[in-house]
Amino acid sequence: MSAPVSTRPGRAGRLAAVLPHVVIGAILLIEFFPLYMMLQVAFKDNAAFIDNPWLPAPLADWRWENWWFALNLIGPYVANTVFVAVTGTVCSVALAVLGAYFFARYRLPGSGVLWSLFMVLMLLPGIANLVPLFTLLKELSLLNTLWALIAVGVAGGQVFNLFVLRNFIEDLPKDLFEAAEMDGAGHLQQIRHIVVPMSRSILGTLAIMAFLGKWNEFLLPLVILRDRELFTLGVGLIYLDGEYVKQWGQIMAAYCFAALPLIILFLFTMRLFVKGLSQGAIKG
Amino acid sequence: MARVVLENLVKTFPAAGNSAAFTAVKGINLTVEEGEFMVLVGPSGCGKSTTLRMIAGLEEVSSGSIRIGDQVVNGVLPKDRDIAMVFQNYALYPHMSVYENLAFGLKLRRLPKSEIAARVQAAADLLGLADLLERKPKALSGGQRQRVAVGRAIVRRPKVFLFDEPLSNLDAKMRVQMRTEIARLHARLGATMIYVTHDQVEAMTMGDRICVMKEGQILQVAEPLELYQRPANLFVAGFIGSPPMNFLRGAVVRSDNRRDFVADGGVGALRLALPARLAEPARALEGRAAVLGVRPEQVQLVAEGAPGGHPCTVELAEPMGAETFLHLRSAAGVFIARVEAGVTHRQGSRVCAAFELERAHLFDAASEIRLT
Structure with a gap:
């Protein structure tokens, strides 16, 4: 009779199973620590913060007025940022779809060169454009306007969007476009009825990425915005830091308000975001 | 219903990258009569699909002319040629239901909703799709998908139907069934149909006439039995008939x-x-x-x-x-x-x-x- 074979993993096996969890746990701890600090400090006044910086204050001592103060303070910045981010994202994705459709479906003389030029743009560091961009915006009388942020954001993000979308559209079955053509669809109708519905997840991903980029934009608004009432969140928060440097609770509450829309957006669109990323990765 | 006339039709694909220029269709002449079921048959690369795609307007004509009815359609957009095409891979819109697939072309032509509903229902009844109208293409079998593709062509009531190897993705049994259904459909609609296949059995059983192509040229156009009994040359004799001559x-x-x-x-x-x-x-x-x-x-x-x-x-x-x-x-x-x-x-x-x-x-x- 053969001896019973143990199915329990050995010590090395158990370690191998536990180790990834430990590593992931450590990464999550590091990632969440700033969020934790931001949140718990937002409920303290400066005295409580200096007295006990690491642990949350007792519930009875929570300073809710920090949040009210922060909301009043950054409300206009949030409004400006929402305007810039939403308008910029919609324009950016819409133009990317049009451009990607052209590059994916048509091979015209010179389109290869045009595509290569687009790709070269992706290699240029954004900071290198800052001075010429400033001059250009000045010439166009767009300095100190939100439209400048929108226009630059839309133009600047296009290369990546085109790169991703072109490959995706090229992988859509050619027969579908031809069938739509036979059914009487023009180019815009093919985009509306074929490309957009079939690229929904990748478009959603690009939109989220564009929105994140525009929401967190800092350098450009810092350079081109002068009037306080036009400030977006990135710049507004920096000035907040300078003027209210001693009021840590209010600053952290303002940071929380600034981060909140992104967290809500990501929670609601996480599935779409991940699906879009994986589609872009494996399609074709 | 319309007559289709191809005159000295040539299609040359220009050189691209490492590949040299290639003439896929070499000056063919063909007349498809009103209401006729013409089958273009030949081995892969013989130019039959390219010919069909030129008739559809999906490929530009290098030289020669295509007439549908009385109109030369060389420069006419596919949507304005009044033709419908059934694709090899069905080409159903995956995000639309069967109803939406059938109605899509009619909506684009801004037909009244009641007219669209009536046409879709009629096509669905004809093709046995009435119970599947709410389904998405992924929930259909191969045969059902092909029926939807045919239905999408029927609802348009075009002058000419084009079929590009529509049965090649079906299993043998379904192929025989669909073959009969398409032949029956032709008898019922009496429409001009041009059908591309590489399967000579399909060609023999479905076509009023068969056009045998090889290397971009037409070798013979004849009725199925004539083609079988009086092949013009060795290629046709060997291609038509199973087992071959x-x-x-x-x-x-x-x-x-x-x-x-x-x-x-x-x-x-x-x-x-x-x-x-x-x-x-x-x-x-x-x-x-x-x-x-x-x-x-x-x-x-x-x-x-x-x-x-x-x-x-x-x-x-x-x-x-x-x-x-x-x-x-x-x-x-x-x-x-x-x-x-x-x-x-x-x-x-x-x-x-x-x-x-x-x-x-x-x-x-x-x-x-x-x-x-």
């Missing part, structure tokens, strides 16, 4: 008052006395290489020693149920005989085969053209 290569020689066909194979090779029907035209081939074409059903098994019988060895027997195909080897090479089922022929067994030469064909080996 047997070809015996050899030469025509004069012998006393008659002419014989002597198959290649040296001493002891097959020698067949040509009947009067073949002997006269064979005069032109005297002393030259020729090919004798004999259909499998024109090869008979006869008793040993019977006049005209040639000894052969059974290389392979393929029982098809109603009949059996015997692959026979003789001094003249390998040929196929279509014999009655029920008689068992084992591999390697010896039989005697005779050729029914009254219905055989003689081809010039150089030009490959049929003489008789």
